[in-house]
Amino acid sequence: xxxxxxxxxxxxxxxxxxxxxxxxxxxxxxxxxxxxxxxxxxxxxxxxxxxxxxxxxxxxxxxxxxxxxxxxxxxxxxxxxxxxxxxxxxxxxxxxxxxxxxxxxxxxxxxxxxxxxxxxxxxxxxxx
Numbered sequence: 423x424x425x426x427x428x429x430x431x432x433x434x435x436x437x438x439x440x441x442x443x444x445x446x447x448x449x450x451x452x453x454x455x456x457x458x459x460x461x462x463x464x465x466x467x468x469x470x471x472x473x474x475x476x477x478x479x480x481x482x483x484x485x486x487x488x489x490x491x492x493x494x495x496x497x498x499x500x501x502x503x504x505x506x507x508x509x510x511x512x513x514x515x516x517x518x519x520x521x522x523x524x525x526x527x528x529x530x531x532x533x534x535x536x537x538x539x540x541x542x543x544x545x546x547x548x549x550x
Contacts, residue, residue, distance in 0.1 A: 423511045425461070425468055431515060432459055435522060437537065454533055458521040460492075468505040470514070471495060472521035482517075499524070 429449070432438055437453045444450070451459040460471040471492045474482065479501055482489045488507035491497030503514060526534050 423468070423505050423514065425463070427511075428461065428468065428470065428505065432461075432518060435519070453522050453525055454529055454537065456525045456529065458525045459518060469502050470505065470518070471500055471502045472517055473499055473524040474501050474517070474520065475524060478520075 429440075432451045433440060435453070438458075439452050441450050441452065442448060447462060447464040449461040449463055450457050451461070458473055462469060476498050479491075479497070479499065482501055483491065486503075486507075486509050488504040488509050490502050490504075492500035492502045501517075503509060503517065505511075505514060526537055529537075
């Protein structure tokens with residue numbers, strides 16, 4: 423996976439928006455106004471930082487050498503995945519969707535219900 427494929431995938435997900443709130447090299451992906459991913463465009467290694475269920479965050483770090491606790495984030499909830507290493511692209515996409523689910527859990531029920539029950543609520547990803 424390259425940066426264009428990663429960006430295209432993230433922005434294709436339902437309700438996804440992109441912004442640069444921190445600087446001009448930290449691409450933030452949001453859903454319902456909340457960050458679900460950060461992609462540093464200036465990193466020598468392609469990476470993405472994602473929100474993760476705390477019960478899985480440490481397990482992922484122990485299972486994959488490409489997963490680390492996210493720098494400058496609460497490591498209980500955020501992991502950085504270095505792409506093109508020992509995690510397949512399909513699994514990276516699954517963890518991106520998991521990150522959205524984690525973000526949605528913290529939002530009011532009305533917003534969650536709208537997001538998940540809307541007729542367009544299926545992820546727009548067609549290549550899984």
